Amino acid sequence: MDVLWMVPLLLIPLLMWTSGAFVFYFKKFFYVAWMMCLALLAIPLCILKSGGRDVENMRLIRSLVRHVKYLLGLRFEVSGWEHLQTEGPYVIISNHQSSLDVLGLMEILPDRCTMIAKKELIYAGTVGLICWLGGIVFINRKKTSDAKSVMADAAETMLKDQIRLWVFPEGTRNQNGDLLPFKKGAFHLAVQAQVPIIPVVFSSYRSFYLRKEKQFKSGTIRLKILPKIETKGLTSDDVSDLCDKSFNVMHSAFLETSSSVPQSNGPVSH
Numbered sequence: 001m002d003v004l005w006m007v008p009l010l011l012i013p014l015l016m017w018t019s020g021a022f023v024f025y026f027k028k029f030f031y032v033a034w035m036m037c038l039a040l041l042a043i044p045l046c047i048l049k050s051g052g053r054d055v056e057n058m059r060l061i062r063s064l065v066r067h068v069k070y071l072l073g074l075r076f077e078v079s080g081w082e083h084l085q086t087e088g089p090y091v092i093i094s095n096h097q098s099s100l101d102v103l104g105l106m107e108i109l110p111d112r113c114t115m116i117a118k119k120e121l122i123y124a125g126t127v128g129l130i131c132w133l134g135g136i137v138f139i140n141r142k143k144t145s146d147a148k149s150v151m152a153d154a155a156e157t158m159l160k161d162q163i164r165l166w167v168f169p170e171g172t173r174n175q176n177g178d179l180l181p182f183k184k185g186a187f188h189l190a191v192q193a194q195v196p197i198i199p200v201v202f203s204s205y206r207s208f209y210l211r212k213e214k215q216f217k218s219g220t221i222r223l224k225i226l227p228k229i230e231t232k233g234l235t236s237d238d239v240s241d242l243c244d245k246s247f248n249v250m251h252s253a254f255l256e257t258s259s260s261v262p263q264s265n266g267p268v269s270h
């Protein structure tokens with residue numbers, strides 16, 4: 001019997017496993033597939049509970065997503081909880097590194113809080129439907145005028161229905177080890193609704209997750225909730241300053257939290 005041909009066949013997965021690429025693809029695939037299954041479970045529950053699109057569905061979604069971090073070997077260290085103890089509507093802004101941000105978001109998501117997202121997300125199968133049921137506001141990033149009017153409507157809805165909104169002011173995912181310049185939408189939104197902004201910073205994922213290098217190890221993410229920034233009395237003329245001010249506090253918090261993230265898997269190779 002010639003079984004020698006099996007040696008390379010076994011060697012390939014073994015090499016992939018040890019190189020980390022196998023783990024990377026496995027964890028990514030598992031994450032997407034598991035979220036799709038959870039969403040499938042959540043759809044009927046949301047419909048039974050609230051009959052359709054409703055921000056209250058986020059409570060259920062939040063509780064269903066909480067365990068996913070353990071499955072991927074991720075830990076969150078949250079600081080600044082007291083800054084979320086603000087009554088009424090506000091705008092949360094945070095940096096955006098990867099779809100894994102959803103896990104951190106669900107870790108601290110306050111009640112009656114939903115998100116602003118690109119409209120393409122609605123086509124993400126069961127996850128898209130759960131985003132719609134959770135009251136996510138979809139914008140077309142390619143048509144600024146449309147996005148602006150959707151966000152102006154959102155400012156009114158926030159006040160009328162006492163809703164909080166989470167916006168990623170970088171406007172796209174970014175893993176370059178720094179923050180991208182902020183788009184203005186989140187700040188117009190907060191000024192139009194005259195509600196405070198609460199900045200939240202996720203520490204860099206680079207110590208455990210590298211997309212290009214195909215590396216996805218266990219790791220710890222620091223989530224820092226920063227003091228609120230008031231917008232009472234501000235007008236659209238103040239938006240640029242508000243944007244710069246928010247960027248500066250988040251930028252220094254990002255550099256600070258990212259420089260000291262504890263490693264769980266030995267030394268990191270750069």
Ligand SMILES: CCCCCCCC/C=C\CCCCCCCC(=O)SCCNC(=O)CCNC(=O)[C@H](O)C(C)(C)COP(=O)(O)OP(=O)(O)OC[C@H]1O[C@@H](n2cnc3c(N)ncnc32)[C@H](O)[C@@H]1OP(=O)(O)O
Nearest residue numbers: 038039042064117118144147148151171183184185186188
């Ligand atoms: C149990 C189930 C389990 C299943 C799993 C469940 C998981 C699901 C649950 C939950 C997941 C949720 C995850 C969501 C994640 C999604 C993330 C994303 O999709 S990130 C991409 C989209 N987000 C953004 O893009 C927002 C930020 N962008 C903006 O706010 C932009 O400003 C935007 C789009 C409105 C316009 O973008 P511009 O590229 O044109 O750039 P600009 O410079 O900001 O604006 C141009 C001019 O318009 C003015 N402007 C902007 N907004 C305005 C406004 N609202 N009113 C008036 N003027 C405005 C500005 O001041 C600027 O003018 P001057 O240069 O200053 O003169």
Ligand SMILES: CCCCCCCCCCCCCCCC(=O)OC[C@@H](O)COP(=O)(O)O
Nearest residue numbers: 031032035098099102123124125127171172173
């Ligand atoms: C049939 C279609 C299959 C699609 C499977 C999607 C399942 C994903 C599960 C994870 C759910 C998390 C959703 C997070 C959304 C997200 O983080 O989107 C990225 C965009 O903000 C930025 O995109 P871009 O600016 O285009 O890089």
